Amino acid sequence: MGLKHKKYVYVKRIDGIFVKIRVLKSRQESESKYIIVGPKFVRPPQTATVISEESLPETVRKKLYSI
Numbered sequence: 001m002g003l004k005h006k007k008y009v010y011v012k013r014i015d016g017i018f019v020k021i022r023v024l025k026s027r028q029e030s031e032s033k034y035i036i037v038g039p040k041f042v043r044p045p046q047t048a049t050v051i052s053e054e055s056l057p058e059t060v061r062k063k064l065y066s067i
């Protein structure tokens with residue numbers, strides 16, 4: 001899956017696995033702004049934006065480990 005106009009970012013979890021997340025720029029609330037999209041990845045694409053888990057709200061962090 002390609003990355004389109006910075007709509008998707010990859011989040012690096014503490015265990016070293018990456019999870020793809022859709023970022024909705026039109027929403028102001030930080031919790032509903034992030035939608036977890038797909039499966040776990042060992043390596044993200046080279047052109048992907050990677051953020052750390054600590055930059056996300058607590059409720060979104062808990063959802064990262066439900067995949």
